[in-house]
Amino acid sequence: MADYSSIQEKILNIRSGEIKLKENILYFLNQIERNKDLNAFNFVFADCLDQSEMIENKIREGKNGKLAGAVIAVKDVIAVKDKPLTCSSEILSKYTSIYNATVVEKLIQEDAIIIGKTNCDEFAMGSSNENSAFGRVLNPVNKEFVPGGSSGGSAVAVAANLCDAALGSDTGGSIRQPASFCGIFGLKPTYGKVSRYGLTAFASSFDSIGAFSKCTSDLALITEVISGHDIKDSTSANIVNQLFDLSFSNKLKIGLPKEYFSDDIDKDVMETIQAKIQELKANGFEIIEISLPHTEYAIAAYYILTTAEASANLARFDGVRYTRRAKEFHDLEEMYSRTRSEGFGDEVKRRIMLGTYVLSSGYYDAYYKKAQKVRRLIQNDFMNAFAEVDLILTPTSPFTAFKLGEKSSNPLQMYLSDIYTTSANLAGIPGMNIPVGKDSSGLPIGLQALANQFEEERILQFSNYLEQNILKRTEL
Numbered sequence: 012m013a014d015y016s017s018i019q020e021k022i023l024n025i026r027s028g029e030i031k032l033k034e035n036i037l038y039f040l041n042q043i044e045r046n047k048d049l050n051a052f053n054f055v056f057a058d059c060l061d062q063s064e065m066i067e068n069k070i071r072e073g074k075n076g077k078l079a080g081a082v083i084a085v086k087d088v089i090a091v092k093d094k095p096l097t098c099s100s101e102i103l104s105k106y107t108s109i110y111n112a113t114v115v116e117k118l119i120q121e122d123a124i125i126i127g128k129t130n131c132d133e134f135a136m137g138s139s140n141e142n143s144a145f146g147r148v149l150n151p152v153n154k155e156f157v158p159g160g161s162s163g164g165s166a167v168a169v170a171a172n173l174c175d176a177a178l179g180s181d182t183g184g185s186i187r188q189p190a191s192f193c194g195i196f197g198l199k200p201t202y203g204k205v206s207r208y209g210l211t212a213f214a215s216s217f218d219s220i221g222a223f224s225k226c227t228s229d230l231a232l233i234t235e236v237i238s239g240h241d242i243k244d245s246t247s248a249n250i251v252n253q254l255f256d257l258s259f260s261n262k263l264k265i266g267l268p269k270e271y272f273s274d275d276i277d278k279d280v281m282e283t284i285q286a287k288i289q290e291l292k293a294n295g296f297e298i299i300e301i302s303l304p305h306t307e308y309a310i311a312a313y314y315i316l317t318t319a320e321a322s323a324n325l326a327r328f329d330g331v332r333y334t335r336r337a338k339e340f341h342d343l344e345e346m347y348s349r350t351r352s353e354g355f356g357d358e359v360k361r362r363i364m365l366g367t368y369v370l371s372s373g374y375y376d377a378y379y380k381k382a383q384k385v386r387r388l389i390q391n392d393f394m395n396a397f398a399e400v401d402l403i404l405t406p407t408s409p410f411t412a413f414k415l416g417e418k419s420s421n422p423l424q425m426y427l428s429d430i431y432t433t434s435a436n437l438a439g440i441p442g443m444n445i446p447v448g449k450d451s452s453g454l455p456i457g458l459q460a461l462a463n464q465f466e467e468e469r470i471l472q473f474s475n476y477l478e479q480n481i482l483k484r485t486e487l
């Protein structure tokens with residue numbers, strides 16, 4: 012990764028006059044232009060330059076917000092007032108948002124600058140960012156490889172230094188997996204910690220908004236800002252918002268779930284993760300093997316439940332509200348079906364059909380209800396594990412980034428790439444990707460840290476410790 016300064020360092024440099032905010036924004040706009048082939052952005056907001064003077068003055072006077080001048084990209088499933096909100100779908104190609112998502116409102120209140128909307132898999136459904144009406148996104152580490160998905164554009168924007176940080180959404184791994192494939196930090200907070208108001212719903216009981224960054228301290232800062240109770244989201248947790256303290260005193264007890272360290276893992280991924288675990292041991296961490304016995308059912312339960320929720324959520328895109336409308340039809344029924352057939356891509360249609368099937372009266376008990384029960388068992392597995400350990404470590408993905416096109420014709424293979432990430436969403440717990448090395452072809456390897464609900468601070472402290480003490484600069 013190119014040289015960078017953390018958001019806090021940047022604020023200090025702007026205050027001392029060492030950096031001009033306008034030049035910093037221009038630098039990123041230039042970077043976006045020069046790296047257009049990566050296709051990370053659906054829309055770039057050059058008018059964000061207009062805010063530079065006002066925010067720079069605030070910084071000089073010491074009246075600035077916590078994210079003053081931080082240049083942030085937002086996944087194109089999150090609403091930014093008066094800007095397009097397409098979800099990388101043809102069906103929303105003409106839609107403009109009339110309000111800010113709560114997270115965007117909070118970023119702006121703290122003087123962040125929103126530089127644009129990033130490319131993603133259509134309606135956040137995918138693991139490679141190849142399902143997008145705006146075309147696929149390339150991995151900046153090696154352009155023949157996918158960046159991961161569904162928040163591929165946000166991950167690439169951060170990894171290729173096109174912005175300071177980015178927001179993504181994670182329903183089954185869409186922050187952690189692309190962060191892993193691109194070699195950056197990404198945190199999916201506890202379900203309910205961050206308001207979903209203004210996030211286009213994919214699977215409402217799974218969706219979480221979170222951030223991508225180049226260092227742990229930036230991630231802590233942004234997560235702190237976007238968190239908190241919101242009366243506009245009835246599932247947002249009504250608890251006091253916490254300020255993260257990254258200093259770290261006692262060594263944690265860490266669990267390694269044996270189900271996540273199978274022979275299916277790439278050799279380089281396994282070796283790199285094991286080497287880091289040995290270093291942690293040498294540094295005084297207590298590390299034990301644990302079991303999460305229902306892990307093997309996670310992918311099946313995830314795809315049954317999320318497709319069910321998606322089929323209901325996506326019913327609102329009907330040619331009457333939000334979307335463009337098919338040009339030719341004879342009656343209302345045909346208008347709906349033509350609009351949806353023309354507007355949705357293949358993966359979205361596949362999920363609507365799957366979801367409608369598992370919810371249909373003859374199959375509801377056999378699939379949907381059973382998957383709900385499995386979800387509870389997976390949640391219990393984690394609760395039992397966290398009675399014993401503070402943190403769980405796993406690989407974020409069993410392999411590094413795969414080649415463009417390699418899995419796109421085989422949906423099942425693609426679904427299996429979420430094998431280590433979906434469980435955290437089934438259980439509602441926080442999870443983070445920490446970049447820990449590279450494989451023999453130079454592709455990034457990610458370590459996933461999981462903690463109990465609302466224990467983001469523990470994960471962030473651990474990541475900061477790792478970043479400062481164990482990871483060498485070259486590994487990031």
Ligand code: GLN
Pocket residue numbers: 135136137138160161180181182183184185186213317429
């Ligand atoms: N790759 C997973 C899926 O396709 C996760 C997507 C996400 O987290 N938004 O469903």
